[in-house]
Amino acid sequence: MIPGIDEYDVDVSVEEAAIESLLDVEPADVSPAEELSFARNVFVPLTTACRYTCTYCTYFDPPGEATLLSPEEVQEILQTGVDAGCTEALFTFGDDPDDRYTAIHDQLDEWGHDSIHEYLREVCEIALDEGILPHSNPGDQTYDQMQTVAEVNASMGVMLETTADVDVHAGSRQKTPGQRLNTIANAGKLSVPFTTGILVGIGEDWRDRAESLLAIREMHERYGHIQEVIVQPVSENERWQGGSPDRATMRRVVAMARSALPEEVSVQVPPNLTDARGLVDCGIDDLGGVSPITDDHINPDYAWPALDELEAVAEHAGVPLRERLPVYERFLPTELRSPGFEGRVATGDDWLSGRIVDALAEQSTAGERYRAILADD
Numbered sequence: 001m002i003p004g005i006d007e008y009d010v011d012v013s014v015e016e017a018a019i020e021s022l023l024d025v026e027p028a029d030v031s032p033a034e035e036l037s038f039a040r041n042v043f044v045p046l047t048t049a050c051r052y053t054c055t056y057c058t059y060f061d062p063p064g065e066a067t068l069l070s071p072e073e074v075q076e077i078l079q080t081g082v083d084a085g086c087t088e089a090l091f092t093f094g095d096d097p098d099d100r101y102t103a104i105h106d107q108l109d110e111w112g113h114d115s116i117h118e119y120l121r122e123v124c125e126i127a128l129d130e131g132i133l134p135h136s137n138p139g140d141q142t143y144d145q146m147q148t149v150a151e152v153n154a155s156m157g158v159m160l161e162t163t164a165d166v167d168v169h170a171g172s173r174q175k176t177p178g179q180r181l182n183t184i185a186n187a188g189k190l191s192v193p194f195t196t197g198i199l200v201g202i203g204e205d206w207r208d209r210a211e212s213l214l215a216i217r218e219m220h221e222r223y224g225h226i227q228e229v230i231v232q233p234v235s236e237n238e239r240w241q242g243g244s245p246d247r248a249t250m251r252r253v254v255a256m257a258r259s260a261l262p263e264e265v266s267v268q269v270p271p272n273l274t275d276a277r278g279l280v281d282c283g284i285d286d287l288g289g290v291s292p293i294t295d296d297h298i299n300p301d302y303a304w305p306a307l308d309e310l311e312a313v314a315e316h317a318g319v320p321l322r323e324r325l326p327v328y329e330r331f332l333p334t335e336l337r338s339p340g341f342e343g344r345v346a347t348g349d350d351w352l353s354g355r356i357v358d359a360l361a362e363q364s365t366a367g368e369r370y371r372a373i374l375a376d377d
């Protein structure tokens with residue numbers, strides 16, 4: 001049984017035969033994508049406080065040192081993003097920071113908020129007012145927490161990491177696969193277009209990788225909400241010297257992801273952590289959110305490639321590079337999709353809230369930029 005799953009009302013039943021057949025997949029078995037997409041984002045590390053201490057993570061700060069960005073600081077970062085033509089405000093932060101740190105709780109209280117999710121809602125509203133679309137990844141979330149912020153996000157995400165019980169998540173407070181899957185299920189129940197993925201090289205074996213990808217597939221079959229799956233190699237930093245998966249491993253696991261998932265779900269690799277050129281023939285079709293202005297705060301030692309380097313990856317593969325929004329086009333109401341859009345899956349019109357649809361349809365500089373990106377197919 002997947003660790004921790006019995007604590008939640010999530011039924012995941014990956015079949016042994018499906019795992020076995022995925023284990024046979026090789027890069028030569030998949031067809032390369034016809035284009036590569038990316039989004040321009042600005043990274044907003046709302047707080048570095050986290051209730052967990054994953055041993056590969058350099059993001060979290062210990063109590064006493066952790067910070068919380070004020071609304072003014074957030075607004076300033078967002079403004080630089082808007083000025084640089086970004087369409088995505090990536091709010092990523094530690095899991096339930098206010099639960100473990102009284103200083104964070106007290107600061108939120110001073111700003112008039114009961115919880116980090118209430119505060120997240122406020123900063124997402126600031127983003128929408130500034131003309132940039134929120135994509136939040138606050139780690140694990142309950143249904144109620146997610147409901148607080150769902151209507152002010154264009155999409156949300158959490159990495160499953162792995163379905164295996166691995167040492168890197170050990171300790172008295174830890175991520176569990178059951179809780180991550182529950183978060184993914186909550187997004188499905190709330191119709192939130194969702195990003196998830198696996199972290200490769202944290203002690204999981206090939207069978208675990210196959211099981212993780214198939215568990216994601218099962219979630220998508222149930223709710224239809226998975227927009228992309230990130231295949232992320234764990235990367236070395238001052239806290240993690242346990243190595244990073246080699247090229248052959250990344251090639252095989254990307255091919256497994258492409259085979260495991262239905263066609264409409266994108267397979268993404270981060271271009272600052274991988275040699276994306278060497279993965280296009282294994283089935284990637286997305287290079288994720290890339291920032292022209294902010295660091296990757298999670299992997300600060302790995303600089304974002306410039307746009308012309310992304311162009312070079314696409315050129316090397318002989319496919320076009322296309323900018324996208326943080327929410328994939330099939331989740332948009334039909335009237336906002338580009339004329340040339342051929343939805344491979346009918347999704348209906350009820351994914352995005354009125355607030356997000358208004359932002360996309362607005363007669364404003366931001367609205368025009370969003371529509372220009374959609375029209376550029």
Ligand SMILES: O=c1nc2n(C[C@H](O)[C@H](O)[C@H](O)CO)c3cc(O)ccc3cc-2c(=O)[nH]1
Nearest residue numbers: 039137156157158159195288289296298326
């Ligand atoms: O800059 C990063 N962006 C990360 N992103 C952002 C992602 O590249 C884009 O926000 C999505 O492609 C949406 O456009 C994540 C998004 C998620 O929902 C879940 C996990 C990640 C992980 C990272 C990451 O490590 N670094």
Ligand SMILES: C[C@H]1O[C@@H](n2cnc3c(N)ncnc32)[C@H](O)[C@@H]1O
Nearest residue numbers: 056057159199232233234235240298
């Ligand atoms: C937001 C996501 O960042 C990823 N993450 C955290 N630390 C690292 C690292 N050292 N290398 C690669 N990815 C990492 C986790 O998968 C997390 O879910």
Ligand code: SF4
Nearest residue numbers: 050052053054057094
């Ligand atoms: S990976 Fe996320 S959950 Fe784990 S310690 Fe870092 S911030 Fe916290």
